Amino acid sequence: MTEFKKLVFSGVQPTGNLHLGNYLGAIRKFVALQEGNDCIYCVVDLHSLTAQLVHDDLPGQIRSIAAAFIASGIDPQRHIVFNQSAVPQHAELAWIFNCVARIGWMNRMTQFKDKAGKDRENASLGLLAYPSLMAADILVYRGTHVPVGDDQKQHLELARDIAMKFNLDYQDHIRRAGRGIDIIVGDEPVHAFLPMVEPLIEGPAPRVMSLRDGTKKMSKSDPSDLSRINLLDDEEAISKKIRKAKTDPDGLPGEIEGLKGRPEADNLVGIYAALADKTKTEVLAEFGGQQFSVFKPALVDLAVEVLSPITGEMRRLLNDTSHIDAILRNGGERARARAEATMKDVRDIIGFLY
Secondary structure (H helix, E strand, O other): OOOOOOEEEEEOOOOOOOOOHHHHHHHHHHHHOOOOOOOEEEHHHHHHHHHHHOOOHHHHHHHHHHHHHHHHOOHHHHHHHHEHOOOOOHHHHHHHHHHHHHHHHHOHHHHHHHHHOOOHHOOOOOHHHHHHHHHHHOOOEEEEEEOOOHHHHHHHHHHHHHHHHHHHOOOHHHHHHHHHEEEEEOOEEEEEOOOOOEEOOOOOOOOOEOOOOOOOOOOOOOOOOHOOOEOOOHHHHHHHHHOOOOOOOOOOOOHHHHHHHOOHHHHHHHHHHHHOOOOHHHHHHHOOOOOHHHHHHHHHHHHHHHHHHHHHHHHHHHOOOHHHHHHHHHHHHHHHHHHHHHHHHHHHHHHHOO
């Protein structure tokens, strides 16, 4: 092999209901990436323990994420859909990466600082080591590309740092094992076993904000259900939430400039644009000068048109979980075979006897 084979990896945590922001910002991208790429999509249930140790219905949450993947158009036959805990090699490689990564690298992670808050001494070790497991998730398949949002870019940079340090520290071992590829990182030639993961940024990702506060991201953890459109919401719930969405007294402007300083108006226009596959400029050309009393019903109709087929298929899949479980079981078996091939080489490179 003279170069790393392109492979796309991404995962979603099973914590709370998936919402419109998850669909527009991530899952719809996953569907598009299927064309022309080898893709592995994972329900990262090990990561969910860093957000909440004890879950009332973790199996149900795992199935719900998998159902959203399938209902949105991900093909589990052409690609792999599975849950992370079904492949123990993720955790095995994460331990090795814990020994490769430096404490200083982890302490610089802004997500840890944000989530741990002022009580850092009481945060779990898992929350601190989360990026090391994320690196293992990708690199146990020697993944080369990951679709990422702004909040994960720093973690992807850390995955590159971990891969680089592993390649350099074990360079002689990699050569002896005959498992490496000659690559250039910056100006430096490296005989690498692990690829330098690249972010996949496919155009401007829609940033979907809360329907109750246009300055905050739409979130599964927001105490108000009116703040988000869940993928399992029915038509009545979607209509109610959009009608009650916070706006200002002015009508819609005719130009993008007119949305400045109006976060709620900007958010609703952005949601319409994303759902319709249009630009905000095109949306304002159609609705500029009109009141929200006209725009909101049009947004309801569009949201229902796009989301109802997904919601219906998710409900169908979740009503009979045997199909979802079979998909996850099959995906887990295929993922384990790939992960074990990588780990066999890793064990040889390190020098473990097994």
